[in-house]
Amino acid sequence: MTTINVTGLTDAEVAERVAAGKTNDVPTRAARSISDIIRGNVFTRINAILGVLFLIVMSTGSVINGAFGLLIIANSAIGIIQEVRAKQTLDKLAIVGQAKPTVRRESGARAVLPSEVVLDDIIELGPGDQIVVDGEVIEESNLEVDESLLTGEADPIAKDAGDTVMSGSFVVAGSGAYRATKVGHEAYAAKLAEEASKFTLVKSELRNGINKILQFITYLLVPAGLLTIYTQLFTTHADWHDAVLRMVGALVPMVPEGLVLMTSLAFAVGVVRLGRRQCLVNELPAIEGLARVDVVCADKTGTLTENGMRVSDLKPFNEADVAAVLAQLAADDARPNASMVAIAEAYSEPPGWTATATAPFKSATKWSGASYGEHGNWVIGAPDVLLDSTSPVAEQAEQIGAQGLRVLLVGSSDLAVDAPGAPGTVTPVALVVLEQRIRPDAGETLDYFSSQHVSVKVISGDNAVSVGAVAGKLGLHGETMDARQLPHEPEQLADALEEYTTFGRVRPDQKRAMVHALQSRGHTVAMTGDGVNDVLALKDADIGVAMGSGSSASRAVAQIVLLDNKFATLPYVVGEGRRVIGNIERVSNLFLTKTVYSVLLAILVGFAGLSAEWFGTDPLLFPFQPIHVTIAAWFTIGIPAFILSLAPNNERAHSGFVRRVMTAALPSGLVVGTVTFVSYLVAYQGRAASPAEQTQASTAALITLLVSSLWVLSVVARPYEWWRVALVAGSGLAYVLIFCLPLAQRLFMLDPSNLKVTAIALGIGLVGAALIEALWWVQGVVLGEKRRLWR
Structure with a gap:
């Protein structure tokens, strides 16, 4: 035991060090700055593609056909606004959830923010305290420090006066004080954080899956785009204005312009919603990760x-x-x-x-x-x-x-x-x-997890019988085991964890081993806790959840911090994750169906143009101008996708995002593209067609496209609730109005006046809708998924 009476710095000395820049002013979060957010949302690959196509359309003088350029503004503005809101929410919550070291100065000891620590400050230590800067121990009483987060060594290290302590470690026993010798970017943990600091929004199965899909689409865009450009500009012999507009009309819908936006939007809204519930998300993918959890390891004390x-x-x-x-x-x-x-x-x-x-x-x-x-x-x-x-x-x-x-x-x-x-x-x-x-809400929370087929394991350092009694009062069924009887061999330990529900007398190293054992059986594990003894398990779990009133060390390593200390907040976090995953999967189906049918349509029209060049038949203009594909996206994708991405969704999350989305979108897109092409061929009057007849053929193709695409929306919106039915019906009604109003017909270059052509187009569209409906039921049988029309 070493006791030295050190009073600490005077106010004048503190002010002198602040003026000299000798403070611990390190960013507390690995987040993008406002300028980075603006650049990241404006200068995107999708905005670049749309921007070039917009400039090409503007060169033709057709302003109305450049309406899709509004997507650039919408993509950027919504992305920037939501990300800035999320950043502000996170930054405010992060300040609340920060570890606040007790600094001893001449004016007295008080808790300060880590950024307010200056060089040579005397910082007091006790069990559970996180060491926020590097320093030298000047007082100690049985002081033991855990440096496992820095070195990987789990055993606590006894510290004597004169020993160094590193930021990022924490006190497990005893008390003491140390003098800050390295602050700010010089501190060990700050250097590690600087190397590892990255914007974490993209690190998730969902985001990685979307990146794979976009990569696949890029491979399709190049040949389809080149074929479209060649056939529309060099084989149709049409007026260059018309040819350019048709070319752009083919290329614009190939770009899934809203997919990344909707994903970012869903994540950002999730963060803001959880922030209102006093839930700090240290890493954004944790929202998604907790939704995939199938085992929750809950500490009794402070949690239940x-x-x-x-x-x-x-x-x-x-x-x-x-x-x-x-x-x-x-x-x-x-x-x-x-x-x-x-x-x-x-x-x-x-x-x-x-x-x-x-x-x-x-x-x-x-x-x-x-x-x-x-x-x-x-x-x-x-x-x-x-x-x-x-x-x-x-x-x-x-x-x-x-x-x-x-x-x-x-x-x-x-x-x-x-x-x-x-x-x-x-x-x-x-x-x-x-x-x-x-806790009055603990039983309800455990019931929720049970209903969602999420196993709960109660892991506590208390007496096993006592822990079992508490679990029993909460209605948690299962056997109780004293952790001192747990086997050391990993396979046997995993067997025991599958068999038993409640564990008492669990040591910190056992908590960590239990997490590893569960993970070895393919489980996605969330660990909740608030004490120093939970830190190692929190760190190694797939998702670590710490209580706001817990030790600063537990809060530092957890991905999610419940600042209101309510275990009952977890279902809301799970719900937000499921909403994000389920809804993005829904809207991905819409966007990718559009990409598939656009690429297919471009290829079919392109090969028809090549065959016309080879065999001397009539060349095909692309059926749509940019304004046609713009209005097609309004009510079959854009507005419905926005609403669906923010809707409640408690369906359990599953892995295999890319496979499921492509399995649904590819067949639907092929059907929509094929029936649209057939409808256009039926209505097309050949090279001798007048401008009015060409407009009627384009209108017929658009009617077929809209009918079949609306049925894709109706399938994606299932299982139905009243508002989902209203969404689909409202989208259909909007198109009926567009096609019926003379002003809209002139503005959007539509001509449904040829009743025979229009009726045939409608019939072909209904055939497409029937095929999509049949595909949906067949896919359910093949994938072993129960299909439901109503919730």
């Missing part, structure tokens, strides 16, 4: 039960003054845990003994204590650890614990608490019974 405790009973075994012992032990604990705080409240008059040695509480040993010279050596901790588990006192403690209560043993030891063999032989003096309150 409230942190606060009270002493409900004291069972003494001899005439010793137990109240005095408890009061003195509580008074001498510089950083009391929840149990010791409750004892201090119940026994507040210590006798004034002087400690000759102290042993802080450690998760690994499950006890703490102090030696008071002639007044004896006293320990307090888990009865089944300090005593033989078959002893009468240990059995009595287990019976009490079976009621869901926490029981601590107060005992006298024959060894000083800092002796190598401590605690030695312990003589039981009394049992302290503590009462924990079960």
Whole structure:
């Protein structure tokens, strides 16, 4: 033990260091700046393609056909607005959730933000505190530091005066203080963070899948685009204005312009929604990741039960003054845990003994204590650890614990608490019974996970019987196991985790091993916790969830921090993840169906143009001008996709995003493209066609395209609810109005006046719709998915 009375810096010295730039001013989040957000949303590949095509259309003087250029503004503006809102929400929450070190200065000790620490500051340490800057220990009392997040070494390291401590590590036992020797970018953790710092929005199965799809589309765009450009410009012999417009009309719908936008939008809205629920998302893909979780490992204390405790009973075994012992032990604990705080409240008059040695509480040993010279050596901790588990006192403690209560043993030891063999032989003096309150929302949350087929494993350092009793009160079914009986062999450990539901007396290293064992069986694991003993497991779990009131170390490694400390917030996080994944899968089907039928249509028209050149037949102009494909996208894709991407969606997330989307979009796109081409061929009057007849043929093709595309939308919107039916019906009605209003006909270059051609086009469109409907049912059978029309 080393104790030095260091007062810390004066206010003038602090101001001097701030002026010299010797502060710990490091960005707290790996997030993009406003300028990066603007550049990232404006200068995109899709905007570049649309921009070039827009300039080409403008060169023809047809302003109305350049309406698709508004997509560039919409893509950029919506993306920028939502990402800036998400950034502001995250930055505000991050400040709330930051670890706040206690800095000792001449004016007194107070908690400050990490960015307010300056060089040579004296920073106090206690169990669970994160070390925010590099420094040198100047005071210590049984100080032990865990540097596993930096070195990978799980064993705590004892620190003496003069030893260095590195930022990114945390205190597991004891207390002390250190002087800041490296701050800001010079600190070890800051250097690591700088190397690893990346914008994390794209790191997810969903985003990676979309990137693969876009890559595939790029390969299709090149040959289809070149073929379209050649046939429309060099084989049709049409007026160059018309040929250029038809060429652009073929190329624009090939670009899935809204897919990336809708994905970013869904993520950003999810972050903002969770932010309103006081949920800090440290890494954006965690929203998606938690939706894929199938096992949640929940710590009992602080998660299923409230942190606060009270002493409900004291069972003494001899005439010793137990109240005095408890009061003195509580008074001498510089950083009391929840149990010791409750004892201090119940026994507040210590006798004034002087400690000759102290042993802080450690998760690994499950006890703490102090030696008071002639007044004896006293320990307090888990009865089944300090005593033989078959002893009468240990059995009595287990019976009490079976009621869901926490029981601590107060005992006298024959060894000083800092002796190598401590605690030695312990003589039981009394049992302290503590009462924990079960969170009122815990049962409802566990019921939710059960209904979603997510397994819950309760993992706690408390007595196994007590943990099992709490789990039983919450309606969690399954066997309970004492973790001291867990096998060490990974396969056997995985078997035990599959069989049992509740585990007590779990050591920190076992929590980590349990996470690994579950992952080895293909499970996606979320770990919740709030203490230092949870850090390693939080770090290695697929998704780490920390409580806001927990240790700064647990908050630092978790992907999600529940700032309101409500376990009941987790279902909302799962719901947001499922909404993002499920809805993006829906809108991806719409966008990719459009890309598939656009590429197919371009290829079919292109080969028809080549055959006309080879065999002397009539060449084919592309059926649509840019304004046609623009209005086609309004109500079959754009507006419905926006609404569907933000809608509630609790369908369980599954892997294989790319396969499922392509399986749905490819057949639908082929059907839409084929029936549209057939309809155009039927209505096309050849080279001798008048401009009016060419417009009628284009209108007929558009009618077929819209009917079949609307049926794709109706399939994607299933299972139906009233508002989904209204969405599909409203989209169809909008097109009916466009085709019926004379002003809209003139504005959008439509002519449905040839009733025979229009009726045939409508009939072919209905055939396409029937094929799409049949495909949907067949795919359900092939993929083994139950198809439902109504929710």
